[in-house]
Amino acid sequence: MLKRVIPYEKHIRNVKSTIQKEKQMKESVYNSYDDLPLFLNAETAAALLGVSISSIYELMHEKDFPVLRIGSRLVIPKEKLRAWVEQNTGK
Numbered sequence: 001m002l003k004r005v006i007p008y009e010k011h012i013r014n015v016k017s018t019i020q021k022e023k024q025m026k027e028s029v030y031n032s033y034d035d036l037p038l039f040l041n042a043e044t045a046a047a048l049l050g051v052s053i054s055s056i057y058e059l060m061h062e063k064d065f066p067v068l069r070i071g072s073r074l075v076i077p078k079e080k081l082r083a084w085v086e087q088n089t090g091k
Helices: 008-026 042-049 053-060 078-089
Strands: 068-070 073-077
Touching: 042 053, 042 073, 042 078, 073 078
Parallel strands: none
Antiparallel strands: 068 073
């Protein structure tokens, strides 16, 4: 039986397409505050606040920022983040 050889360019396109599909499946879309998970990871919190991922990590290490350590993970309780934003924006 002969094995079919896929040209390199086509193989690269297939790999890129697969990676893109996997990335889309991992992304969550939140339509309202209530849709957010109870605990936010750094990526979600950064997107929510409109800051870079490095900025949110800096915030997560500030003394007054509401962060919770679960094992080696740092997460932000949704309600505590809301209160922190209100406290720090004067609302």
